[in-house]
Structure formats: structure tokens, C-alpha cells
Amino acid sequence: MLTLILILIPLLTAFILFVSGKKLAKTIALIGTLIELAFAVLVLVNLKQGNVQALTFKCNWIQSLGIYFSITIDGISMLLVLLTALLTPIIVYSSFNKEYSNSHVLFGLMLLMQSALIGVFTSMDGFLFYIFWELALIPIYFICLIWGAEGRQKITFKFFIYTLFGSLFMLLALIYIYLQSPVKSFDIQVLYQSARAMGLNQQAWVLAAFVLAFAVKMPLFPFHTWQPKTYTNAPMPGVMMLGGIMSKMATFGIIRWVLPMVPQAVEQYGNYVIVLAVISIIYASCIAIVQKDFKFLIAYSSIAHISLIAAGLFAMNAQGIQGGLIEMFSHGINTVGLFFIADIIFNRAHTSEMAKLGGIRGVNSQFSFLFLVVVLSAVALPFTTGFVGEFLLILGVFESNGIAASFAGLSIILGAIYMLRAFQLIMLGDTNSLTLHFPKLTKQEIITLVIIVILIIGIGVYPKPLLDITENSVNILLQGIK
């Protein structure tokens, strides 16, 4: 029941926002998301006490086809629900300094998306999962279409068609598995059973369909072409939702819907996906190195990080999956932080081209410090949140494929190159006319950044609570597979 409330709070807030005026929009959105965060913590407490009954909700939806409205929370989904509940208020708060036209609709759509995302992370029915999966896409499409930058129509459209294309094949795979069993039910356990009973060849096709859907969403090379332009073109809250939370839908999907569904095929063909992911890491990192625009750099670095997560997950061992989950969490925080910083710079200097900036550290050392922490986390320095995840991920990949791991390890080195270069170009060097009068951070900006920095260092120094959340569920998952 608590899980249902988690889905309903943002939904309800969204409808309130749609009918409320512009004036109260920010306050309502912030209060709604904070209530959601409080509830997420309550759910966490319940989960710790092992109170599964209170977290599960199941009722008939389309009875004739065996489709249930079935949701629950375990350790794996808890982490992502927590990430969603934590990031959304930060994203809402981070856009307080901007005036968007019809901001109540913007916030409403964001909350609608939050609701759908929670649904994706908690659904235990294949059909319901697909519905939430697509439902998350519609609000972000409209956010990008209405509030995006110039020339957005084509870009957002490409984004929409691309992701829809991928997920339709996921739907096909789900239908196929559904029809394998005589029970005719979309319940996740029934799907697991009938999928595992299939032959290797069938499993491989199902795996291919899922990987296509998830590779587009993450995105992995060569399905990434929609991503950089969508990220740079979308309005700031939209891109934070996209990069911070939505890209985790796919990686979560691998854990919940691929690994336990077709373990044999993953065992057999998982290496190909790992190789694809490693290619994607190196490709995206190399492109990030030569970017001139800071926002594009963040977009490509996001591809690299997400690809590393994918590689770790397909290694199918405890380290890889645990590391993937932690990295999802920290990547969410880092991405939101980086995009927020890019936005701060863009608002003040009216450009995000790195060569035109420089010397901001001398003008605004406070900003420089906060920026540096986020950058260090992005390059996975020990004692930042980025380190824990990447370390475990590379360890996981190493156990299953040593050669791939050595290439995946390059991601940290290449990451250091492009991130530090960006920091150097933007913050160090001589000031110029654009950066000479770089204004001080506002109170709201400081609060947002400090929260992000606290999260980064807090998790980096003491990641155990987060690892504890997922450990049990990951072990259960792996036992089920083996």
C-alpha cells in the first residue's frame, strides 16, 4: 500500500499543479516532492524492518489477459526510488531562480514523470512495467518540446521516435514470453519461469529485443545519437530528470527484467554486450575530450558512465550489480550537479563554450570549490561517491572478462582528462570580459550545490548504508539465477 502512495503523491501533486495558478506553482511542487521524499524514507524504514506486506500492492487490472496492477519494493528498487525521491525536490528547487512560462504545467509534467518513474522501478507485472516505461516518456517529450531551446522540434522528435522504437521491441519480447506459459499471466514470477524454460535460441532473441530497448534508452553506442542534442537542447529541469533519473530506467531494467529473465542467454552472449558497452565507454570518452561545449561534454560523459554500468551489470556477479546500483545513484547526483553548474555558468556568461571562459576561480572562489568537488566525483576520486561505484563495477567486469575490464578501466583515466580539462578551461587561466564580473552565487544556488556536495562526500566516505539496502536483494537475485 505504501508503494501505491509513493506513486499517487506525485500524481496528485501534478494534477493540483495543473489547476493551480503560476504563482503557487513552485511552492506546491517543492512541498509535494518533499512529502514524497519523507514517504520514501518511511518506506525505507519499513523495508529495513522486513515489512514486505505493507510495501506490496496487487490487484486485477485486465483480468481476461492476466494483467495485474502489481507493485512492490525490494532493496534494488528501493535505491532507485530513493534516488528519484531525493533528486526531484533538488531539481525543483534548482529551478527556483528561473522564470518559465506556464511554470505550473512544467512542474506538473515533472511530477507526472516522477510518478511514472517510481512506477517503473516498482512494477512487478510486465505489462504494467511497459505502461509506466512509456508513461515516463510522454511528459519529458512535452517538457522538451515546449520549453526547449531553438530548433527543438526535430531533436525532441528524434528522441521520442528513437526510444519508442526500442521499447516496442521490448514489448514484443514481453508478449512472446507471456505466450510461452500456459498460465497466461504477466506476473513477473510467471514470466521469469516461462522465460527460463525457453531454449537458448529463443532466450537470445528475447535478450536482443531487451538490449535494443535498453541500449537506446541508456544510451549505448551506436544508439546514442539522440542523446547529446536532446540533453543540450532540453530546459534545465528536463535534462536533469533525463540524465539524472531517466537514464537509470534502462540500467534498472537490465537488473530486474533481463538478468533473471534470460540468464542462460546472458551467460552465453553477455560478453558481446560487455564489449559493446566498453566500445561505448571509450568512444564517448574520446568524443567528450574534444568537445568545445561544456554541456555536450557532460552529455558524452554521461554516455560513458552509463555504459560502464551496463558492462558491470552484464558481468552478472555481486560486485558488478552492487557497483552498478551505487553508480546509478551517484551518477544521478553527479549529473544533476554538473548540469546545474553548467546552467549557473550559462546564465552568467551566456555561453557554455569552454574556450571563451576562464579565470572564474579568481573571481568566485566559493563557486570554484563546489565545482571542483563535483568534478572530482565525476572522475571517481576516492572519498567521493563516484569512486565507490566505479571501483566495484570495474572489479565486477574484471572477474568475468579481464581484457574488457582493462579497457573499461580507461574510462577513469579518460574521464579525468576531459573533466579536469573542462575545469581548467572554465575556472583557471586568465579572466576575460565574459568572466571578469562573474556574479556571486545566490543563496538558492549555494543551498542546492551544498546539498549535492554533502551527498557526494557523505556517500563517498561512508557508502555502507546504501550498499546495505541492496545487498540482500542482489544476493537473492543471483541465487535465483544460479
Added chain:
Amino acid sequence: MKELILIAGLGVLALLAGLINGRKFFMPIVLIGLSTNIGFSLADWGSNEMVYGMLKLDNFALAFNIVFSAIAFLWFISAYEYFTDDNNFSDHFALVLFTLTGAFLLVSFTNMITLFLGIEILSIPLFVLVGSNKTKLKSNEAAFKYFLLGSFASAFLLFGMALIYGSTGSFDLAIISGTIAKSTSIPPMYFAGMLLMLMSIAFKVSAAPFHFWAPDAYEGAPTNITAYMATVVKTVAFAAFFRLFYSAFGSVHSEYALVLSIMCAITLIVANITAAVQANVKRMMAYSSISHAGFMLIAIFTLNAANLLLYYTLVYSISSIIVFTVIKIVKAYNSGNDSINAFKGLLKQNPILAGCLIVALLSMAGIPPLAGFMAKYFMFTTLVSNGYLWLVVIAILTSLVGVYYYFKVIIAVFQKPETENDITLSFAHKFILIICALALLVISIVPDMILGVL
């Protein structure tokens, strides 16, 4: 029986209403009549009444009767100005009501004679209605094309029926099916007859490659009539298609399944790709209507799909009413221009109009969780379970093309308007748009409500 008398009686009454100038009061009478028809059908539910061995009011017939009456009810309100604008209101009323009489025969026939009668009673008034915009050349041309090709199709139907009669010795669907099931060798004549009937009905439902009349007829006809053809007529034609093949040719299912599955693939590919390059929204919707016919065809050649057809036709009809109503209003506002540019800035000009249009288009494009997605999803499932994986892949790829052209309109709605003036909606239009959009949302959330009926 009483349903038939009621609708036919309304048609005759409409002719008489012209004598006493009943323009003001006849619309409510029609609406009450249609509601009564729905009430009668509900009362007859499960009775399986036989009408002189020619019609059988089984649940399939009653369900489709309720659906097409309900759609016609919504359509009458959305097209109210079509019945008040000129002096021909009683002709318009009578013609439409006569097509509904034919519709009733088509959903309930058990004999090929009633099938033919139904098709003719439905088609002939429709030829006139398509050409009812008398002063416009396009409307006349559309009617002429539709009439010529439609007569051809009717001739094919008759020819096919004759061959079937020759090989089985009966017009009765149950007897035809029974004779073939028992016989050891099926005469080739029988298959020829079936194929001819298939072609004729494929023409009526505008499935490729017999769809060429549809874009011209849809574009040339008055928009209200286009909406009528896309909703009521299409629903009924598919119900007849299903009924004929299910009850008469069920025993040779495997023979026609291949033909129909290939036709379905051609329809989906041709219609969607052609729709994607149209600049005129009305013409684009004509092709979109053909592509949806492709989806509905799936229910004909897969097994146990009556409820899926019911759901699909209902969903498609409701969204079509919204889309065509909006096209009509936008066209009138932009002095006859119905290109995609005319839709620019609709959101600013009238948010209700734009909102309902977006809901309807998203549903037609099959975006979850809207009803259009559910309808397509059920078709996918039945296809996979019948082993047509290749067709599902085609259906998925072509529905992505569909997303492309529906979104062209949606994107235009969000652009800057070319003129700043607001569009004002009459109460009836506002009412019908909101009702249809709500209905669409309700059947998306509880599809079991419709699926469980049959």
C-alpha cells in the same frame, strides 16, 4: 426486430419532417431514437432472437449495434450544423438514418441475402452523402468515384455469392459452413466465390490493394460525412466482415488467413508510408484510417478476436470523431485551409480544442497508456499467439511511421500561431470533444469493460 423497425421508422419520419419544417425539433428525436435503440439492445441481451431466419440478434450483433448507435449518437451532436445549415436537412437526416438501417442488417445478418441488402442500403445513401456538397467539384468527383468503384465491388460480391450458392446450395451462413465442413472435397468454385466476396468486402473496409477510392472520397466529402465514414461505416463494415468469415467460412480458416495476413501487411505499409508524405491533414487522416483498417483486419484472420475488434473499432471511432471535429473547426476558421500549417498555434488559440486533439492523436499513434495503444497491443498479442511474428514486426515498424505523421500535427499545435485570434467553440462541439476525450481515457484505464462483453 424492434431495433430495425425503430431505425427504419426514424428514417421515414425524417422524410416526413421535411414537409412540416421540423428542422428545430428533429435532432432531439433522432438522439432519443438512438438512445432507445441502445436500450432495446441492452434489453435483448442474451436473447439470441431470430428474425425470419434472416437476422440473428446474438450478443455480437447487439454489442456492435450498441457501439455503432453510440458512435452515431456522438457523431450527430458533433455534426449538428450539417443538419441545420441548408434546406436539405430532412434529406440529410433520412439518408444517414437509412445507412444506419443498413448498418443494423450488416451486424446481424445470418444469410447472404441480408448481407447484400445491408451493404446496398448502407452504400447507396452514402454515395449521395459524399456528394452532398453540391456546389463543390471535389465533392462531386468523390461521390462519382466512390459510386463507380462501389458498384463494381457490389457486383463482385454478387458474383461471389452466386458461386458459393452454386457449390453449397444455400445462402444461409450456417448451412454453407456445415456443408463444407462435412464434404470431403471442396469444389474450386467455392474458393473462387470466397475470394470474390473477400475482395468486395476488402473494398468496403478500404484495405489495400482495394483502398484507392478512400483518400479521394474522404478528402472530397464534407468533413462531417468523412467522419461518419471513418467511424460508423468502418465499424459496421468490419463487423460484417468478421461475421461473414467467422460464421460462413470458419471451416476453411487456414485458406483465407494467409491471403488476409498478406493484405494486412500491404495495407499497413502502403497506408502509413503514404500518410507520412501528405500535407493535407484530412487526406492524411484518410490514409491513417486505411492503416487502422489494416490493424482491424488482424481480428478477422486470427481466432477468437471478436472482442478485440469491438474494442479497436470503438477506440478508433471515438478518436476519429475528435480528430475530424477539430479538422472541421480549424478548416472553417482558416477559410478552407486544412494543411498542417493551419494547425499551428492551436494550443494558444483554443486549449480545449488542442488538448482533445492531442489526446486523440496520441491514442491513434498508439502511445501508452492510451486506449489506442491498448487496442494495438491486443492485436499484437493475438498475432504472436497465432504465430505471425513477421507481421508483428511490420506492424510495429509501420506504427512508428504512424507516430511520425501524427506527431507532425501535434508539433504544429505547439508552434507559434500565424494569427493571434482565438477560436471560439460552440457548446455542442465543446461538449462532444470533452465527452469523447473522457470516454477515451476511461476505456484506456478499464479495457476489461469492453473486452469482457463478448
